[in-house]
Amino acid sequence: MSFITVRNMGKRYESGGVPVDALNGVSLQVGQGEFLAVVGESGSGKSTLLSLLGGLDRPTEGSLEVDGLDVYSLRGEKLADFRSEYLGFVFQSFQLIPYLTTLENTMLPLAIAPMKNREKRAAGIHALRRVGLEDKIDRLPHQLSGGEQERAALARAIVNDPPVLLADEPTGNLDSKNGEAVMNLLKDLNREGITIVMVTHNLGYTRYASRTIKLQDGRIVPFTDDDSSCAVTFETERKTAEEGGDSSGAARIAVPVTAAVPVT
Amino acid sequence: MKLRNIALSNIKRRKAKISFLLAGLMVGVATVVALVTITITLNQDIEEKLDRFGANIVISPRTEGLSLAYGGISLGGVSYNVKEISSEEVARIDRIKNRKNIKVIAPKTLGVVAISSKSVLLAGIDVPRELEMKQWWQIEGRAPETDSEVLAGKVVAESLGLSPGSSIAIKGRELKVSGVIGATGSQDDEILFTSIATAQSLLGKEGLYSLVEVSALCRDCPVDEIVAQISAQIPGARVSAVQQVVKSKMQALDHLVKLTMGISAVVLFIGVLIVMVTMMGSIKERTREIGIFRAIGFRQGHIMKIILLEAVIVSFAAGVLGWIFGIGVAKVSLPLFAEGEAGAVALNLSLAVGAVLMAVLTGLLSSIYPAMKAVRMAPNEALRILY
Ligand SMILES: Nc1ncnc2c1ncn2[C@@H]1O[C@H](COP(=O)(O)OP(=O)(O)OP(=O)(O)O)[C@@H](O)[C@H]1O
Ligand SMILES: [Mg+2]
Numbered sequence: 001m002s003f004i005t006v007r008n009m010g011k012r013y014e015s016g017g018v019p020v021d022a023l024n025g026v027s028l029q030v031g032q033g034e035f036l037a038v039v040g041e042s043g044s045g046k047s048t049l050l051s052l053l054g055g056l057d058r059p060t061e062g063s064l065e066v067d068g069l070d071v072y073s074l075r076g077e078k079l080a081d082f083r084s085e086y087l088g089f090v091f092q093s094f095q096l097i098p099y100l101t102t103l104e105n106t107m108l109p110l111a112i113a114p115m116k117n118r119e120k121r122a123a124g125i126h127a128l129r130r131v132g133l134e135d136k137i138d139r140l141p142h143q144l145s146g147g148e149q150e151r152a153a154l155a156r157a158i159v160n161d162p163p164v165l166l167a168d169e170p171t172g173n174l175d176s177k178n179g180e181a182v183m184n185l186l187k188d189l190n191r192e193g194i195t196i197v198m199v200t201h202n203l204g205y206t207r208y209a210s211r212t213i214k215l216q217d218g219r220i221v222p223f224t225d226d227d228s229s230c231a232v233t234f235e236t237e238r239k240t241a242e243e244g245g246d247s248s249g250a251a252r253i254a255v256p257v258t259a260a261v262p263v264t
Numbered sequence: 265m266k267l268r269n270i271a272l273s274n275i276k277r278r279k280a281k282i283s284f285l286l287a288g289l290m291v292g293v294a295t296v297v298a299l300v301t302i303t304i305t306l307n308q309d310i311e312e313k314l315d316r317f318g319a320n321i322v323i324s325p326r327t328e329g330l331s332l333a334y335g336g337i338s339l340g341g342v343s344y345n346v347k348e349i350s351s352e353e354v355a356r357i358d359r360i361k362n363r364k365n366i367k368v369i370a371p372k373t374l375g376v377v378a379i380s381s382k383s384v385l386l387a388g389i390d391v392p393r394e395l396e397m398k399q400w401w402q403i404e405g406r407a408p409e410t411d412s413e414v415l416a417g418k419v420v421a422e423s424l425g426l427s428p429g430s431s432i433a434i435k436g437r438e439l440k441v442s443g444v445i446g447a448t449g450s451q452d453d454e455i456l457f458t459s460i461a462t463a464q465s466l467l468g469k470e471g472l473y474s475l476v477e478v479s480a481l482c483r484d485c486p487v488d489e490i491v492a493q494i495s496a497q498i499p500g501a502r503v504s505a506v507q508q509v510v511k512s513k514m515q516a517l518d519h520l521v522k523l524t525m526g527i528s529a530v531v532l533f534i535g536v537l538i539v540m541v542t543m544m545g546s547i548k549e550r551t552r553e554i555g556i557f558r559a560i561g562f563r564q565g566h567i568m569k570i571i572l573l574e575a576v577i578v579s580f581a582a583g584v585l586g587w588i589f590g591i592g593v594a595k596v597s598l599p600l601f602a603e604g605e606a607g608a609v610a611l612n613l614s615l616a617v618g619a620v621l622m623a624v625l626t627g628l629l630s631s632i633y634p635a636m637k638a639v640r641m642a643p644n645e646a647l648r649i650l651y
Contacts, residue, residue: 051643051644054559056558056559056642056643056644056647057642057643057644057645058642077563077564077565080558080561080562080563080564081561081563082561083558083559083560083561084560084561084562085561087561088560089559089560091647095552095555095556095559095647096556097270097553097556098553099273099274099276099277099278100270100273104265104269104270104273107265108265108270108556108557108560109560109561110265111265111266111267111269111270111562111566112267112561112562112563112566117265117266120265121265124265140277156560
């Protein structure tokens with residue numbers, strides 16, 4: 001059964017009078033407990049899709065349903081309440097609050113929860129233990145390594161047990177060792193039942209996902225995950241495409257496959 | 265962890281930025297407080313001096329006859345058979361609307377008596393009230409305490425050869441000189457003062473007064489109105505005000521007040537501007553942070569609460585410190601403005617409250633607009649901000 005349903009979603013940005021269709025007619029279903037990876041070239045609309053899944057912006061057209069709730073019919077602060085109740089976010093650039101300690105950053109989503117301080121602290125420490133940061137709870141973000149910051153961000157995302165975790169390139173700033181560690185954490189969380197949608201540039205990490213979709217020019221296109229070596233190919237192609245301005249290069253690896261299930 | 269903990273952590277851990285904001289607001293508040301305090305203190309100083317001038321309203325009986333002069337003020341013909349003011353009429357002064365502006369009511373019974381074949385002006389006074397009004401009197405000996413004591417003006421004392429302790433006889437009554445007033449340069453030098461009761465009985469004017477001096481000298485006193493009110497209460501008397509001195513002093517003070525207000529307004533305006541710009545900058549800087557708060561599900565109201573709480577805490581502190589600092593500056597610089605006694609600045613409660621309120625209001629007003637703008641942004645947009 002579908003937990004997240006995206007119908008015909010489009011997002012148009014107006015930048016300097018020129019309209020950019022960052023997303024175009026995207027339809028998608030994610031089942032409860034799924035781990036969905038989203039890949040695609042830079043600028044293909046991955047972050048846009050993720051922020052729309054998280055109610056961080058409003059789509060130009062289409063609709064989003066989460067747990068039977070028509071998200072974009074929510075008015076005013078109800079959208080914030082939806083985020084608070086359903087979602088955990090992890091971003092590539094960590095997005096920790098610089099003047100709060102690891103524990104305080106982790107407890108941040110609970111600041112507006114009707115819980116006792118003691119319970120909040122316990123939940124924060126539990127989440128930090130989950131990501132292996134329990135011995136760094138009083139550090140400020142700038143006193144943590146990149147990997148530790150990412151794990152702190154992950155702890156913050158899961159501290160209030162949200163049903164859905166949205167991650168935008170959670171390993172983007174990490175070396176492969178730290179990256180694998182974060183991926184393993186995500187996999188564990190997914191096994192415990194949290195639904196994950198993760199944007200990644202690293203095709204190697206799609207093997208952690210239960211399903212992978214690919215975006216290209218704001219549309220879902222078929223993706224093949226049969227060969228993890230194509231991760232390298234993809235990265236190389238992407239670089240070539242960016243440098244040479246030849247976007248057709250990356251498209252070559254996109255082979256039709258059944259992984260992506262667009263709904264109509 | 266509550267919303268307020270977030271605000272407190274920010275203040276605690278971003279001391280440099282917060283101190284800058286705090287200092288800016290504090291200097292503004294301190295300047296205004298110092299200026300206002302100096303003005304208030306000078307004001308009080310002048311008020312006190314004015315009080316020492318003595319009476320500024322004189323009530324005397326209407327008379328058709330000749331007048332005698334008293335202290336340069338025209339009085340009813342005190343030595344002739346004219347109508348006097350009754351004690352009942354004196355009591356009516358208490359009933360006027362502006363009673364609270366009247367500091368001293370000093371009734372007197374005057375008359376001429378013969379002492380060792382010399383004619384002397386005898387004045388019955390309410391001793392404590394008279395002393396309150398005539399604070400410049402320097403008495404050798406002491407003021408009369410009983411009905412059988414007199415206080416002699418310098419000239420009278422010399423002409424009759426009186427000194428503290430000596431006795432005189434008036435109409436066969438033995439009176440003791442309790443003290444002699446040092447030369448005042450006024451009519452007082454030629455008067456023999458005693459209690460009202462004694463004077464009234466010696467002069468045969470029981471329950472009657474020759475004139476009433478009223479001291480209503482204070483800033484903003486509606487002297488004209490007080491005069492009118494007393495006239496209405498005692499229709500049979502002539503009420504006149506001595507105003508010239510007061511008016512010119514008040515005018516000088518008004519100029520000072522206007523100048524202070526002008527400077528204060530300018531300083532305040534600049535201060536508010538600085539705080540606004542700083543606040544706006546600091547909130548803009550935090551746009552991405554606001555995006556994070558939004559992403560994790562904080563409502564706009566939650567974020568406003570954090571930002572405004574910070575603003576209130578910082579500006580409250582700036583207000584209090586600014587007030588203390590301002591009072592300090594006033595204390596140090598007051599001797600430059602006022603001659604004489606330094607150090608005693610006027611501590612005005614409403615100024616303290618006003619200063620803190622002003623600071624808090626400035627802090628709030630200058631953060632509300634940028635904060636509203638930031639929290640209304642799509643969270644997506646806010647997160648994208650680079651700094
Ligand atoms: N606020 C905006 N204003 C104008 N154009 C935007 C805005 N945000 C995104 N875009 C455009 O929309 C398109 C999709 O952007 P998006 O950030 O979703 O790409 P992405 O797939 O996440 O790229 P990357 O892999 O580099 O993060 C891009 O062409 C981008 O320039
Ligand atoms: Mg992106």
